[in-house]
Amino acid sequence: MLYRGRGQSDQERGLAARRGVIPAITVHADQAATRMSFDSDTPEDPHDIAVDWVLRKKEGPLTRKEQEALDAWLAADTAHAAAFREAEGLSAEFARLSLRHPAKRASARRRGRPVVAAAAAAVALALLLGDLSIPFVADYSTGAGETRRVTLGDGSHVELGARSAIALHFTPARRRLTLLRGEAWFDVAPDASRPFVVEAAGGSATALGTSFDVALDENGARVTVTEHSVSVASGGAEVVAREGQETSFLRGSSASAPAAANVAKLTAWRRGRLIVEDEALGDVLALLGRYRHGVVYCLRREICARRVTGVYRTDDPTQALADIETALGLSAYRLSNYLILLHE
Structure with missing residues (x-):
């Protein structure tokens, strides 16, 4: 079993798209294209948009309009193309691992890190996205x-x-x-x-x-x-x-x-700091997840329950995670920058 740090609830359930802005979004189709046009207040990270496109392509052939939108986005910036290649590579790696190590096998949980990676592959891409409707509302x-x-x-x-x-x-x-x-x-x-x-x-x-x-x-x-x-x-x-x-x-x-x-602790994010005092690792991973792309899993529930105390810079979540690994005597299996598995 894999255990993920407690994630935030990304939205109030049942929120409808605001009238006069866009229609309600219920499927992935066209999301990658439309989110680029309507969420103009805050530029989207190219990696988020790239994963949108990869998921959309998995649903079936793109329409001509979608293909034109994808081509235009890829041509707009070399960073877009690089992010798209990385997202496609990650998706292919997940698929390869899933075929080699089917997660449904009862013995899979005891066969080491590749099997764990295969189990994580089934959900990791979706977790990278969060709730796609939020930029629209x-x-x-x-x-x-x-x-x-x-x-x-x-x-x-x-x-x-x-x-x-x-x-x-x-x-x-x-x-x-x-x-x-x-x-x-x-x-x-x-x-x-x-x-x-x-x-x-x-x-x-x-x-x-x-x-x-x-x-x-x-x-x-x-x-x-x-x-x-x-x-x-x-x-x-x-x-x-x-x-x-x-x-x-x-x-x-x-x-x-x-x-x-402890107001200073609870509002430390405004000063670029994350302060934790005797908190469960799972909760700390959820907080760190706000500052980095990807997901971090614990291989066992007991790992996510371990206690963490420290002060970490929010502008360097990679170092923060490394410091936590060292303090708790943990090791990390990195399938990519987007999927990290913590184990003892």
Whole structure:
């Protein structure tokens, strides 16, 4: 069995594409081409687009329009062609390993690293992509290792962490935002007549003249207040967290009682640092995943459960991973830069 670091929930389930922007996306067809045209606020990483194209080609022959779009993208930059070749090579390697080491064999789990790689191959390409619909519903987004500061029309400021996205729903009566994935810090411009509400994981955080951080994970969300206070509603209940406090909630459940927060640690991403204190390796790998392309697996559940403490630079996730491997006495089998298997 392979174990992956806990990934974030990439979006609120059931979000429809915003009216008047693009139609809802339900299949891979044409995604690689259209995402290049509509997500103009944040340039897509060529590797992400390349993997889109590889997956689209696996579904069947490209239409003439799609082929023309692919040819134009490849010709636009040598980096595009290089990324496409790498994505095709990775896909071919996965297919080769899957044929040589069928994952369904009961004895495969005990036959060494190539077999593990074959099992990972079945899902790794999809995990590299994340949720393809997010660029289409987001007003602002970031890629791996990227942060972004945005000034909204009302004068509020938003700092997006790596691999994060928000959608805006402003009306004359209300300023509503949805955190689709990742993490963001909000510095809210006062306007008593228009509440500022951030929705995430089925709950909401309403600013009470404040600045605060909201972070999504696969199960829910955490709200950390850096100034004044925030009203957090989830599961039919409401709590008020004040400066220096945090509260968290699972989807559909009530928020926890506000408690003292290590604000410097929880907002260290704004300073280019990842600070972890006695945290499970799986959780740390999920955080590092925001700053690098690819996926990291643990060969055994016990490996992902091991505890990690350290301060790491977010601009060098490769070194951070190497430091963690050394500290825990682990080794890494690298099928490529996109697929790493940790073992003892």
